[in-house]
Amino acid sequence: MKHILKIFLAAVTVVGLFTACNKIDNLKKVDALPVYQLGVSPVLSASGTTVAPTLADSNKAVVTFSWTNPRYAQDSAVYKYILEIDSTGKNFANENTKTVVGLLTTSLTGRDLNAILLNLGFKLNTAQSIDVRLISSYSNNNERYMSNVLKLTVTPFMDPSTLVTANTSVTLTLANAALASNTFSWTNAFTGYPGIVTYTLQYDSAGKNFVAPIEIAVGPSILTKGLTQGEMNATALNSGIPGGNTGKVEYRLKAVTALGAIVFSNVVNVTIQSYVPIVRMYLPGSYQASTGNGNDWDPPTAPELIRDLRAGVFNDMYYIYIYLPAGAQFKVSEGRSWNIAYGTGAAPGSITSNNGGNFSVTNAGFYRITVNRTTLKYDIREGRMGFVGGATAVGWNPPGVFPTYAMGTAATNLFVGINTFPSNGGWKLIDNNAWDNGSKAVDETRSYGTPNGDGSTLEVNGANFADITTSPVRNRVIWDGRDVNNVKYFMSPAAEMRVVGDGINQAGVNDWDPPTSPQMTYTGNGVWTISITLKANKDIKFVAGNAWGAFDYEDNSGQSQAVGTNKKIKWEGGDNFKTPATAGTYTITLNENTQTMRIN
Template sequence: MKAINKLSYLKLFSFVIALSLFSCDDEELVQINENASTSLTLSTESVVMSEENAGEDILSLTWTEPNFGFQSATDYSLEVDLVGNDFSNAKVVAVGRDTSKVFTSEELNSILLNLGATPMEINQVEMRLLVSLSDAQRSYTESVNIDATPFSSILDLSTNLGIVGSATPGGWGSEDILDVPFYSTSENNVVVAYATLRDGEMKFRENNDWAVNYGDDGNDGTLEQDGANIPVTAGTYKVTVNTETLEWSLQEYSWGIVGGATVYGWDTPDVKFEYNPYQDNWKAAATFTDGEIKFRQNEEWNVEYGDTGSDGTLEQGGDNIAVEAGHYIITLDLNNLTYELEQTDLWGLVGDATTFGWDAPDPDKFLPDFGINEGMFYLNGVELSAGELKVRQNEEWGVNYGDDGNDGTLELNGANIPSTPGIYNVEMNFAVNPPTIDFYAWQ
């Protein structure tokens, strides 16, 4: 991907927008100035974002405080959307009482990608200012436009092929859980899926629909359209299909973290990684104590990696990796044999419906969406028993959510959430207010 390092030009221009606010009560002792106005000034009419300038300030917006005729405590918010959306899905940036806002390239880029802007192309973006004098006295300025070119390091490895069947989370077809997806690889016509399956049967089909589906008559490793169901035993697998020759294979395949710093120590089960197709790497969420870890395949020592030089590079059979106590997102890059440990806040499930009950540790940790859905968190294939549970941050009760009314809406310090025994994919959405949680039972 070719990145542009500099803005083609920087030109200062101003948009002056008249803003009139009227008193809602003729009996008020203070008369609001009907001619109060503000001007919104942007530092440029065109921005180009790139990985190289991600940390740099790229756009400044300033405005003057309207003269309402008295000293006021005015709050401001900026709304950003793509031209043509009429601010129906705008991203809101709270500014408080400041009369300016500076966006870094990374910050503005994230907003635009969340809006669905096309990377590496010029997108017309509109912005407007919300002036709030009180809950009853709020007004927008007219929108102003700017040309913006975002960048993306997100890959699109998606294909239209998926796995369906009684062995899969969605069963033979579910509105809640889509087919297990296949992803493109570096080999032409070869796609791969990473699937945790149970005892049952499966088939492959296109577009989550039965119009084009494949089975394996004779179970001999070659697919036939409308062929027989394929039997499978429970396990975690790598499924490979050649879409040209219709040859396919199924092999046991998983990656995990093992070690004295993990909740399970040097014994199984390992802390499991999930494949991240947006960056072609593997991600895990874990809470560590002071100790050591290693990475290994299939919860066995046949293929295991450590870091002999403590430089973030993995070697087969390398030294144990020392870690400090904390909450981490771990990235494993098998293409370059590197890893990263990022300390961050983690969400987990706790309760008598979970593995360790109401006490720490909370082994069932949510992963954030590593695509462009900011505020979304996922936990796939978690097994729950009959009982209750809650969501909490960093295995402590300082920040915890329950569900008053059991309606899928989360409340801070809310009621325990009842659980029915089963295996679930859990989706939590903090991009909305109030946040929500959904449990999708495996079919």
């Protein structure tokens, strides 16, 4: 009994000691951290397991998801939920998500769901399945719980653009081909879809239902496309509306997502008054690289033929004046591709666009090549140009033109000649020794003229040039077809030619001073000569007058200082000629017909 009493007294003493300690600690007491209960995984449910919205449901809730409270020990208004959606069986490796805070439910509109399904690469109007689950957490993403997985059958719907046209009727002309004609615009396709949508404008003949539409590329995320008159004309011609006629073309917009879903807009109609377009022809062949005309047998770099603009042969007959080396072979391509290319046919002088033979020349020379894509005929003959008319020494007598009154063959579609016009009576330029016979055939003569002045456009078999009634009567004439869209002529006085520069070692000649510079002697056929003392390694050029502003020639040879060789010249502006490396007396020959100069 005594032993039990001792134990009891000891226990009371210990309790008293702890009580005394607690009283002291309370003077600076800190509350212990709260202890929260763990949450539980939410249970996810859906308003339906089959969802097939239509375009009319775009802004309506088509499926609602709800879930049980995960019962975190925190204000439920800040609970965070992430709804994950992916293709069935993909284990949410490419999930699309929607975040919800503080609520136990969320809905997807038709477009919300559609955007998700398109982002998953689902086919339009095709039922497929998705997996859906929910992840809950605190607002800081701690203590995440995953729900059950729902499987839903879903069907994405067509969500096309709405296409409008600025004009429902347009009238087109060749003269205004580069001007704006019509603008198509549209709304976004697949509204809400987060990926890239690429647009293409399609067109076809009215009533053809786009069985074989032609496409005009637009690009990604672009909502408008403007077309020029030329481009609208192409849609008309490609839709079977002949040039110069009126017809209706249908247009629609194709939209394609990054994952390949395709949808088409409504159709709009445009009535088009078309025009006859320009068809362009080129001369690819084996001669190109060796003559500086691009790459051999390469339509994209081949020289272009001139279109004969006369009624009856417009867009049918084409020709070119060009130098060809011996044995050159070539074809004529329609456009800068081999899609349509003309070669020799079975009958003499005929052409075919179906695997024809190569055209060819035996000897090197300057040629005139003519083809007619409608009559399927061709002609190859010497390429030349000369002066004829009452105001020339030859008179109106084509057989007497060549070679005495011929111009020089300076380059492709370029002739330069000097002629003395001794009297009135009109004159022309002519490319054959007989007059045009009115046939408009490929082998006919072409003569050129215009009553308008220097720099004017030439007409085939057009009016006479105006008479030269003022001094000097010797003039330089340039037939220039390098711009195949505008064959024109230039004329300037050719009474004199001077050597100008700082490379002349002659008393009384000032550097770069035309009035004191020595004159060359004209010997005929476009040739000027002079014997002159030159300084070494200096500069010279040629001026056709005693003041700056007159017609002049510069170097086109890369400033070669070689002696005894022909160097190319140019008049459009360039470097000066370099004098030889050794000073001395030299003979300079300037040949305007061949567009060369030589220092001997």
